[in-house]
Amino acid sequence: MTASVIITIFPMCLTFAAVMDTLTMTIPNRISAILLASFFALAPFVGMDWPTFGYHLLGGAVVFAACFVFFALNIMGGGDAKLLTTAAVWVGFGDPLVEFIGYVGVTGGLLAAVILLLRMQNDMITAIGLRVPNSLLVAKKIPYGIAIAIGGFVAFPSSPLFLAALEGLK
Numbered sequence: 001m002t003a004s005v006i007i008t009i010f011p012m013c014l015t016f017a018a019v020m021d022t023l024t025m026t027i028p029n030r031i032s033a034i035l036l037a038s039f040f041a042l043a044p045f046v047g048m049d050w051p052t053f054g055y056h057l058l059g060g061a062v063v064f065a066a067c068f069v070f071f072a073l074n075i076m077g078g079g080d081a082k083l084l085t086t087a088a089v090w091v092g093f094g095d096p097l098v099e100f101i102g103y104v105g106v107t108g109g110l111l112a113a114v115i116l117l118l119r120m121q122n123d124m125i126t127a128i129g130l131r132v133p134n135s136l137l138v139a140k141k142i143p144y145g146i147a148i149a150i151g152g153f154v155a156f157p158s159s160p161l162f163l164a165a166l167e168g169l170k
Contacts, residue, residue: 002045003168009038010090010156014149017083021145025135027079035086039161046164052092056161059097060089080144087152096159104151112142 017031043053067081084104091100115136122137135143156162 002042003165005038006042006046006161006165007169009042010035010087010162011153014083014087014152017079017145018143018149021079021143023133023135025139025141025143027077027083027145029079029082032079032082032086035083036089039086039089043161046161046168048161048164052160055093056089056091059091059093060085062093062097063088063101077141077144080148083145083148087148090161091152091155091159092161096155099158100151100155102151103154104147107150108142108144108147111144111147115142 013031013035017027020031021027039056043056048056064081064085067076067084070076071078071081088097088100091097118132119137
């Protein structure tokens with residue numbers, strides 16, 4: 001049961017965050033709170049030892065430090081910083097975290113390019129009646145929650161928490 005919850009809660013929260021960011025350009029705080037609280041509640045039930053638990057928290061702390069700087073420089077929004085930090089806690093430290101940040105970066109760059117192209121074609125999109133959320137066409141920001149979600153989907157299967165949950169299903 002615990003393994004099933006672990007395997008579903010992370011993707012569900014990321015999906016909800018991506019949809020909310022796309023539609024409203026905000027990521028509700030409750031998503032990050034649910035991710036963090038559920039990690040603390042579920043990790044002990046998959047037999048995670050203290051060093052691995054600490055590495056997961058270390059991953060979150062490293063990402064938080066970087067996000068704090070980006071937020072202070074007005075490069076990143078607060079919702080994106082919180083989601084990226086709590087997702088990093090789920091992914092863990094080391095290779096899975098590097099993989100996660102790499103996927104988020106590449107996906108975020110592609111996302112930014114696509115959205116900028118959409119904004120340049122705003123008149124044509126409106127003329128043909130294509131239904132695209134206004135937040136994508138008018139806002140000056142990029143809904144980076146989409147990139148964080150995609151990076152999380154791709155990187156999560158290699159995280160120690162996911163692997164431990166998978167072992168619990170056998």
